[in-house]
Amino acid sequence: PNRRAVGDARDRQGRMTKPPGALGVLEDISVQLAGLAGECPPPVPEPAAVAIFAGDHGVHAQGVTSWPQEVTTQMVHNFLDGGAVVNAFADQVGAEVTVVDVGVIGDLPGVPGLLPRKIARGTADCTQGPAMTRTQAGYAIEAGIEVARDLVAAGNRCLVTGDMGIANTTPSAALIAAFTGRDPAEVTGRGTGLDDAAHERKIEVVRRALEANDIDPGDPVGVLAAVGGLEHAALTGFVLGAAALRVPVLLDGVIAGAASLAVAALAPDALHACVAGHRSSEPGHAAVLEHLGLRPLVDLELRLGEGSGALLALPLMQGAVRALRDVATFDAAGVTERR
Amino acid sequence: PNRRAVGDARDRQGRMTKPPGALGVLEDISVQLAGLAGECPPPVPEPAAVAIFAGDHGVHAQGVTSWPQEVTTQMVHNFLDGGAVVNAFADQVGAEVTVVDVGVIGDLPGVPGLLPRKIARGTADCTQGPAMTRTQAGYAIEAGIEVARDLVAAGNRCLVTGDMGIANTTPSAALIAAFTGRDPAEVTGRGTGLDDAAHERKIEVVRRALEANDIDPGDPVGVLAAVGGLEHAALTGFVLGAAALRVPVLLDGVIAGAASLAVAALAPDALHACVAGHRSSEPGHAAVLEHLGLRPLVDLELRLGEGSGALLALPLMQGAVRALRDVATFDAAGVTERR
Numbered sequence: 001p002n003r004r005a006v007g008d009a010r011d012r013q014g015r016m017t018k019p020p021g022a023l024g025v026l027e028d029i030s031v032q033l034a035g036l037a038g039e040c041p042p043p044v045p046e047p048a049a050v051a052i053f054a055g056d057h058g059v060h061a062q063g064v065t066s067w068p069q070e071v072t073t074q075m076v077h078n079f080l081d082g083g084a085v086v087n088a089f090a091d092q093v094g095a096e097v098t099v100v101d102v103g104v105i106g107d108l109p110g111v112p113g114l115l116p117r118k119i120a121r122g123t124a125d126c127t128q129g130p131a132m133t134r135t136q137a138g139y140a141i142e143a144g145i146e147v148a149r150d151l152v153a154a155g156n157r158c159l160v161t162g163d164m165g166i167a168n169t170t171p172s173a174a175l176i177a178a179f180t181g182r183d184p185a186e187v188t189g190r191g192t193g194l195d196d197a198a199h200e201r202k203i204e205v206v207r208r209a210l211e212a213n214d215i216d217p218g219d220p221v222g223v224l225a226a227v228g229g230l231e232h233a234a235l236t237g238f239v240l241g242a243a244a245l246r247v248p249v250l251l252d253g254v255i256a257g258a259a260s261l262a263v264a265a266l267a268p269d270a271l272h273a274c275v276a277g278h279r280s281s282e283p284g285h286a287a288v289l290e291h292l293g294l295r296p297l298v299d300l301e302l303r304l305g306e307g308s309g310a311l312l313a314l315p316l317m318q319g320a321v322r323a324l325r326d327v328a329t330f331d332a333a334g335v336t337e338r339r
Numbered sequence: 340p341n342r343r344a345v346g347d348a349r350d351r352q353g354r355m356t357k358p359p360g361a362l363g364v365l366e367d368i369s370v371q372l373a374g375l376a377g378e379c380p381p382p383v384p385e386p387a388a389v390a391i392f393a394g395d396h397g398v399h400a401q402g403v404t405s406w407p408q409e410v411t412t413q414m415v416h417n418f419l420d421g422g423a424v425v426n427a428f429a430d431q432v433g434a435e436v437t438v439v440d441v442g443v444i445g446d447l448p449g450v451p452g453l454l455p456r457k458i459a460r461g462t463a464d465c466t467q468g469p470a471m472t473r474t475q476a477g478y479a480i481e482a483g484i485e486v487a488r489d490l491v492a493a494g495n496r497c498l499v500t501g502d503m504g505i506a507n508t509t510p511s512a513a514l515i516a517a518f519t520g521r522d523p524a525e526v527t528g529r530g531t532g533l534d535d536a537a538h539e540r541k542i543e544v545v546r547r548a549l550e551a552n553d554i555d556p557g558d559p560v561g562v563l564a565a566v567g568g569l570e571h572a573a574l575t576g577f578v579l580g581a582a583a584l585r586v587p588v589l590l591d592g593v594i595a596g597a598a599s600l601a602v603a604a605l606a607p608d609a610l611h612a613c614v615a616g617h618r619s620s621e622p623g624h625a626a627v628l629e630h631l632g633l634r635p636l637v638d639l640e641l642r643l644g645e646g647s648g649a650l651l652a653l654p655l656m657q658g659a660v661r662a663l664r665d666v667a668t669f670d671a672a673g674v675t676e677r678r
Contacts, residue, residue: 017417018424019531023647024620024640066677074674078356083667085357091665092658192358192677281363298655299638301363308362315654316637319431326430328422335413338405338531 001035001272008040015329019338025295026320029275033321036246036273041325045158045248048314049096049151050307051238052079052086052162053144055103055230056122058131060167062205065191066198069122072166073106079164079306080113086162086306093314095160100147102140103165103230117143119230126171126209126227137225137233144237145244152245159242159249160277160314161256162307163231167191169282170202172258174209174227176284179217179261180291184210187284189254192303220265228258235259236266243270250317252310253280253303257288264292275317277310278302340374340611347379354668358677364634365659368614372660375585375612380664384497384587387653388435388490389646390577391418391425391501392483394442394569395461397470399506401544404530405537408461411505412445418503418645419452425501425645432653434499439486441479442504442569456482458569465510465548465566476564476572483576484583491584498581498588499616499653500595501646502570506530508621509541511597513548513566515623518556518600519630523549526623528593531642559604567597574598575605582609589656591649592619592642596627603631614656616649617641 009031014020021027034040054076060069078084079099090097100115101108105122108114119139123131132140148159169191176187184206190199213226224233236259242249243263251260251274263270276289278298289296297313330337348370353359360366373379393415399408417423418438429436439454440447444461447453458478462470471479487498508530515526523545529538552565563572575598581588582602590599590613602609615628617637628635636652669676 016424017414017422018643022531022641022643023424024642026639026641068675068678071675071677074672075356078667078672078674081667081672083356083665083672085355085362085662085666088662088665089658092661093654192361297639300365300636300655302361302365303363304357304361312655312658315432316639316651319428319651322431323424323427326422326427327424328417328420333413333417333420333422335417336407336410339407 002038005038005040006031006035009034009324012040012324016327017330017333017335023323029317029320030324033248036248042321043157044318044321044325046318047156048158048160049098049156050086050090050160050162050311051147051151052099052164052307053102053231053234054099054164056105057165057167057171057229058123058125059127059170059205061125062127064170064202064205065167067166067192069105069166072164073104075164076104076108080111084306085304085308089308089311093311095311095314100234102143102234115147123229126174127205127212130213130226131171131228132225134221134225137221140230140233141237144234145241148238148241152247157247159247160307160310161235161238161249161252163235163255163305165229165231168229168231168255170205171227171229171232172254173206173284175223175232175258175261176287177206177210178215178223178227179265180287182287187287189282189284217265220262224262232259236262239263239274240267240270243273248275249273250275250277250310250313252277252307253305254282254285255305257285260292261288277313280309341377344377344379345370345374348373348663351379351663355666356669356672356674362662368656368659369663372587375587381660382496383657383660383664385657386495387497387499388437388495389425389429389499389501389650390486390490391438391503391646392441392570392573393438393503395444396504396506396510396568397462397464398466398509398544400464401466403509403541403544404506406505406531408505409445411503412443414503415443415447419450423645424643424647428647428650432650434650434653439573441482441573454486462568465513466544466551469552469565470567471564473560473564476560479569479572480576483573484580487577487580491586496586498586499646499649500574500577500588500591502574502594502644504568504570507568507570507594509544510566510568510571511593512545512623514562514571514597514600515626516545516549517554517562517566518604519626521626526626528621528623556604559601563601571598575601578602578613579606579609582612588613589616589649589652591616591646592644593621593624594644596624599631600627616652619648
């Protein structure tokens with residue numbers, strides 16, 4: 001972060017017509033984004049674009065979810081038809097929706113709004129060995145970097161992470177366990193709604209995935225290839241790409257959270273571009289936020305994914321910057337400061 | 340609330356292309372607003388208007404704040420000039436700002452955006468007897484009802500509470516203690532930033548205000564007159580007016596929270612129109628939310644007032660309704676439900 005811009009932003013927060021500190025967490029966000037942009041005030045992070053990275057998962061065969069695998073493809077169609085929650089929230093906050101196929105099993109149509117970047121038709125089953133080759137993981141990271149670059153080149157000043165992939169809370173849990181060192185039982189959740197017995201089986205699947213692979217947290221690409229998903233790898237690149245362009249990224253829930261651990265392991269400085277959009281009800285997400293020291297802006301027991309939680313946080317982040325930019329100082333407004 | 344609309348909304352939340360319950364608190368909000376409107380889906384709560392009720396406080400003489408009293412008038416000018424945080428946030432979320440002078444000491448200009456409804460030049464010092472006459476409190480309540488009616492007649496489909504009044508966390512604490520039965524020490528905060536000694540003195544002032552008056556929680560108008568402010572009474576009317584028109588009200592922080600206790604005492608059904616916009620860092624506000632069973636949408640350690648926290652919650656509430664209205668069902672989208 002640019003120290004002068006950080007200092008200017010802190011100073012301005014103290015001279016704005018409000019009690020010092022009265023904007024709480026949003027003051028920190030405004031300072032962070034000033035440091036990222038290298039100027040105070042930083043640009044208001046709009047327009048914004050959410051990129052939904054979609055992929056399928058070989059570990060689905062282990063019965064980790066009650067949703068059929070074809071729902072990944074069906075939901076991509078739903079996104080393209082504008083019928084999903086992410087579309088409704090994007091409409092509400094004025095964000096653009098782009099779907100990126102990095103690994104959906106089904107064939108998808110060549111239509112606007114869908115970027116065809118299919119690297120494989122789903123990953124392999126990570127309980128039997130690596131989910132991807134290292135080359136595939138690298139291609140997915142590159143795809144994510146390029147999507148970030150293209151969305152910024154198109155004029156976007158904020159990127160929002162989205163994801164779709166039936167079963168993808170399972171590789172998320174494996175990644176989180178691998179990078180944080182926590183036990184799978186602590187970071188494996190019920191996803192979109194498992195009962196107790198199915199939850200226990202899912203924890204065992206995560207444990208077996210970690211045992212079936214050589215896990216070295218010092219080799220983040222290797223970890224992504226071993227137990228991650230194509231969307232996790234692409235999201236890792238997406239964050240890296242945005243950070244390199246000094247454009248803020250709003251992180252959604254546990255899938256983006258798992259990817260952000262890979263980001264932290266590859267290039268810790270890239271986290272300066274990241275704002276945690278929300279806290280999902282998945283336990284692994286809380287572990288990520290704690291590990292990275294991120295404070296989420298929205299905390300409403302959402303557990304949907306797609307980028308839905310991060311989109312809801314967008315106006316809060318924009319408001320934080322707009323206040324820093326637009327609010328009059330005591331001097332300028334002729335308001336008396338406290339004694 | 341309308342039971343059929345509530346049932347329809349719950350049912351639709353279960354058929355939308357998302358796991359049941361995945362929108363967490365926002366599903367409850369959408370159901371609440373369906374019940375309020377009497378139809379499913381309810382109208383998206385936009386456009387929205389924030390009304391900033393402004394007044395001064397005789398209890399300022401007791402040294403409960405380090406801010407000079409003239410700051411109330413100065414900040415009203417700042418609102419009218421568009422230089423305050425509430426203006427920046429309103430711009431961000433597309434809300435209209437109206438200032439209502441119900442009791443500012445200073446003279447204010449006759450300009451658009453300011454409604455002159457001055458009932459008194461500030462309240463009397465509530466440590467010496469009632470802050471207002473019962474007649475004055477009644478006038479303020481009426482003023483609030485009429486502002487709600489006028490803003491809805493102008494086409495607004497969501498009202499947002501705002502307030503300005505140097506020292507007004509002190510009458511808020513007194514109202515909260517009176518209506519919840521809690522001890523002043525539990526519900527009196529540091530306002531815009533007091534040190535320990537000043538905080539102790541403020542608690543004592545609240546205690547003396549409650550002792551200097553006959554407090555009967557069963558007589559809410561009497562309580563407002565005794566220890567409230569003109570803006571608290573007006574906010575009480577504002578909520579009652581909105582609820583009568585079945586228009587949702589987003590409540591800001593501790594000042595609106597104190598007023599909502601008077602609403603609950605006068606007409607508990609009116610709370611069905613209320614959504615807690617945020618949780619402020621004032622301890623009295625947490626007491627209000629607990630007492631009324633309200634779950635705030637935003638929780639970011641804000642402690643500014645003006646309506647700032649509630650405005651940030653507006654896109655979340657709007658998103659909740661927009662999802663209920665726009666998201667495709669499994670049947671319609673051709674998405675397979677889980678097994």
